[in-house]
Amino acid sequence: MNIILLGPPGCGKGTQAQRVQDRLGLIQLSTGEMLRAAVAAGTDVGQKAKSIMDEGKLVPDDIVVGIISDRIDEPDCAKGFILDGFPRTVAQAEALDVMLEAKGLKLDHVIELAVDEAALFDRIKTRAAEAGEGQTRADDTPETLSKRLEVYHEKTAPILPYYKDKGNHKAIDGMASIDEVSRAIEEILG
Ligand code: AMP
Numbered sequence: 001m002n003i004i005l006l007g008p009p010g011c012g013k014g015t016q017a018q019r020v021q022d023r024l025g026l027i028q029l030s031t032g033e034m035l036r037a038a039v040a041a042g043t044d045v046g047q048k049a050k051s052i053m054d055e056g057k058l059v060p061d062d063i064v065v066g067i068i069s070d071r072i073d074e075p076d077c078a079k080g081f082i083l084d085g086f087p088r089t090v091a092q093a094e095a096l097d098v099m100l101e102a103k104g105l106k107l108d109h110v111i112e113l114a115v116d117e118a119a120l121f122d123r124i125k126t127r128a129a130e131a132g133e134g135q136t137r138a139d140d141t142p143e144t145l146s147k148r149l150e151v152y153h154e155k156t157a158p159i160l161p162y163y164k165d166k167g168n169h170k171a172i173d174g175m176a177s178i179d180e181v182s183r184a185i186e187e188i189l190g
Helices: 013-024 031-041 044-054 061-072 075-079 090-103 117-134 142-156 159-166 178-189
Strands: 002-006 027-030 081-084 109-114 169-173
Touching: 002 013, 002 159, 013 027, 013 081, 013 178, 027 031, 027 061, 027 075, 031 044, 031 061, 044 061, 061 090, 090 159, 109 159, 109 178, 117 142, 159 169, 169 178
Parallel strands: 002 081, 002 109, 027 081, 109 169
Antiparallel strands: none
């Protein structure tokens, strides 16, 4: 089973993707995590991505599409995967369709965590403040979070109608408790 979890930064995609991985054994594919690992390792991709990520902007489509395509080819993904943070543009969504078709794979579910943006902003500002000095992510500052939300609206939200048109999109209440959101996802996945 192959799934996409969609929603703005801070909506809980990462937490829920991790839970699906633990419960169903599907592999969580987080482009944000992979890019942070590339930055930490100082690879070519990491060097290109670092300043873009620090500003809260999007890394070029061809880079993330390449990373995902290579990762899906690894044997552990054969049992299925959860895309977390990808696709983030309509061009990435289109590239994903072409890529999956070429690999003989399909998407089973596209699940949107629908959230109240104002409440979300407060939630992620608190997360940034709590992380404070000890923060591990350079992009978890209130300023960068505003930029990331703006980028979400401009570049990522247009992929919702893309998947709605295809008919495999379902929205759930992302403002519910973590356990309730997990239950709603489990119901969809069956
Ligand atoms: P995330 O951990 O998903 O919030 O991603 C952190 C940062 O990595 C984002 O703000 C972007 O700079 C970059 N990034 C992650 N996934 C993508 C993607 N699919 N397309 C472009 N940039 C991405």
